[in-house]
Amino acid sequence: MRLMAPVLTASLLVLGVAACGSGSTGTTAAPKPAEKVTLTIGLFGDFGFKPLYDEYKKTHPNVEIVERVTQFNDHHNNLIKRLATNAGAADIEAVEVGYISTFTAQPQKFHNLKDYGLDKRQGDYLDWKWQQGLGKDGQSVLGLGTDVGGLAMCYRKDIFKKAGLPDDRAAVGALWPTWEQYIETGKKFAAANVAGSKFVDSPGEIFRAMVNQAPTGLYDAQDQIIVGTNPDVKKAWDLSNQITQNGLSAKLAAFSPPWNTGFAKGSFATIICPAWMTGFIQEQAKDATGKWDIATVPGGSGNSGGSHLMLPQQGKHPKEAAELIDFLTSKENQAKVFKEEGTFPSIPALYDDPSIQSFTKPFFGDAPIGKIYSEAAKALKPQHLGPKEADVRVAIGNGLGRVEQGKQTPDEAWTQVLADVAKIK
Template sequence: MTPRFRLLAVPLILALATACGSSTPAETAAKPNEKIKLTVGLFGDFGFKPLYDEYKKTHPNVEIVENVTQFNDHHNNLVKRLATNAGAADIEAVEVGYVSTFTALPGKFHDLKQYGLDKRQGDYLDWKWQQGLSKDGQQVLGLGTDVGGLAMCYRKDLFKKAGLPTDRTEVAALWPTWDAYIDTGKKFAGANLDGTKFVDSPGEIFRAMVNQAPAGLYDDQDKIIVDSNPDVKKAWDLSNQLSQNNLTAKLAAFSPPWNTGFAKGSFATIICPAWMTGFIQEQAAGSSGKWDIAAVPGGSGNSGGSHLMLPKMGKHPKEAAELIDFLTSKDSQAKVFKEEGTFPSIPALYDDPSIQSFTKPFFGDAPIGKIYSDAAKALKPQHLGPKEADVRTAIGNGLGRVEQGKQTPDQAWTQVLQDVAKIK
C-alpha cells in the first residue's frame, strides 16, 4: 500500500552514499519444519494481517511479525540500517518516491530472480515492474504491491451547503482543469461555511499536477529538472493560488491535526489515490455517506505505490521471498483492495467483474472499482530519479512557507531552487 508518501515539511536524511557497498548475507538454511520468524517493515497499515493468517495455514512453521513506523521514520531508518548492515526487517516496504534510491544499491538487497520471482514479470504493469529493477535492469529487487491512480474525494454534504452540485458526474464537470478546480474553490469559499476550507493543503495538489505531466522532477538521465521543466513551475503557481485565495485548511498531510480534520469536516476536497479511501474511512468513521469520489482535474495521474524488497541481512531470504510472492499475488492484491482500498498493480484485475463492480457504502456506493480501474488504465508513468522524495520534500517545504504566510511564492521558489540544487 502506499498510504503514505507526502510532501511534508520535514527534513529527510539524504545520505545513502555511505550505504553503497555490498553487505554479506546472514543466510541460514532452514531445516524441515523449523520454526521461522519473518519480520516485515511497513509504514502504516498495508492490510496484510488477514493475508498472514491465510499464509500460515499452509506454512505453520512461519511466524510473521510486522514492524510499523511512520512514513519518514521508516525510510530514514532503512537508510541507516543499510549503511550499518544491521537492523533491517526480512522484508521491507519501499514507497515509490524512494524506490529508485534503494534500487540503486543492488548490493544491499537480494536479487529476487534467485528465488524464481522473475516469473512474475508478466503479471505487472510494465512500468511498475521496471520500477523494481536495479538501475542496469539485470536484477529484480522489488515486487509491487499497488499503484495510486488518482481521483478526487469530496464531501457531498459540504458541497450541498455551499450551493454546489453533489452528483459525482456533475462534480467532475466542475473541474475539467486545475484552473477550474481553483475557480470551484472560490465559489465554495464564497458560501462562508464555518470551520471548513476547500482543500487540506497545496502539497498533494502540486504532486498530482506534476504527475500528470510528460516529465516530472527528473529527466530520463537522472538529472533534476525542477528549474527547467515548465510543468513543475506551472504546478507551483497553481498550487500557491490555493493558499493565496485562502482555500486551504493549512493541515500538513498525515499530521495529527490533518487526521482529525477528516472527522471535523475541516476540508471539502482531497486528492484521492485509491489507498486514500481506506484512510478516509478510518479517520472519518462517523461520516459514512457524506463522502463521494469524482474524477480528478486533468484526467489521471499516479500518487504513490510501493514495492516489497529483501535486504541481504535477513536470515531466511528464501522463505521471505516466498512470502513476498504471496503478499503481491493477484488474489492477495484483489483482497487488499476490497478491504483497504489500495489498488492492484496487476492489470489483469482491472477488468475482473469483482473489481469492476466493487462499491463502498461509506462513499455513497461510488463505483470505486471502475473509477480506479479507469484511472490505472490511463496512467502515463514518469521516470523517477534517485532522490525523488528529497526533491519533493524541498518543494513541499516551500509550499508550506507560502501557505503559512512566511514567504511570497517568488521568494519561496527562489529558496526551493537553492535547496534542490544541494541535493546530489
C-alpha cells in the first residue's frame, strides 16, 4: 500500500476579513483569492517528486511548481555561477553531498531554514545527515536531506551465468568481501570473454566508494586536503587503476549517454549501487526485468551520494518554498519516493518500518531492497567533507580518466593529480 502524503499545517491561503461596520450586524467579506505563486526547483535527474507536487497542490491550489532539470555537473556548476552573480538560481535547489560543503560555506547566499521553523525537523534525521546541511557556523540550517546513498553492488545475473560465475545474490556477495577479491573476480570474468560485456562500467565510482568507506577521506577535520598523505586514498587509487590495467572497465563515464545505454545493452556486469541507482537502472534498462540483482558491496557498507534541498537568497517566495521543502522531505514522502524511485530515506525511524523492511522489486528479481539498504544505512559511518570536496574529486577523476584512456601511467597520473589538487584553495 502506498503511503499518502501528509498535509502541511501551515497554509499558503491568506483570508481577508473586512472590518465590522457600526451597529450590531457586522458583516464579513468573502475571502480574497490567494496570490498565485510559482516555485522553481532545480534538480539533477528525476527525484521522483512529480506525484508529490500533485498531492501538494490539492491543498495549495495557488502554487505552481516548475522543475528545472539538468545534468549532474552542469547543475552544480551553474548554481555556483548563479550564486556568484546573484542571478538565475531557482527558488529551491537540490545539492548532492559531494558539493554540499561548497554551498554551506556560503551561508550568506541562502536562507536560514530556522527562520521558517524547519529546525523542528532535526530530530527526524540521522545526526550526520543533519550536520551536513548546517552552515559553516554550525548553527544556520541551510538544507534538509532528501536521501542517503547506502552502498550495495548491482550485477547482471544473466551475464554472470555466461561467465560461469554464481548468480545467487548471497553467493555473489561472498565472492568479494574485499576490494582485492572483487578485482580477482573481475579477472575470472574477463577470462570468460563474454561478448559485449566488461566487468564494471569504469573505475571512478569504485574509487569514490572505497574512499567513502575509510575513516577519513580527502580532507581532515581541520579542512586541510590530505589526498597526498592519506594512505586510504592512495590505496583506492591503486586498486581503481588495477581495474583499468586488467581490462575490466567498459570505459563508460558515469552519466554520459553511452553509459546510459550501457545498462540496457549489458555493456557491464557490475556497478556500484547506492539506493538511488536502482531507480536509474530501472529507467535505463526497461526491458531487463529480472536480469539485474543486488549483492553486498566489498567492504560491507559505505555511502555514495544523497542530497539536500536549499533556499537561495535570490528566491522570491522563501516562505512558500520552505513549506514545500518541509513537505517533500517529510517522513511519509521519503518513504513513498523510496518505493517509487529507489532513493533511500535519511530518516532512521523508517529503517525498521515493516513496509520498508519487506519492500522488494520485481525488476531486481524481488531482491529485498528495503532490508539491504536499511542495513547499509545503519552501518554508515559519516566522513568529514571539505569546502572544495567536489573540485578535489574532479581532479582525481580526471587522473583516473587519463589512465583509462592510455594517456598516462598510474604513477604519472598520480603525480599530476597531486599537483592539480595543490592548486585548489
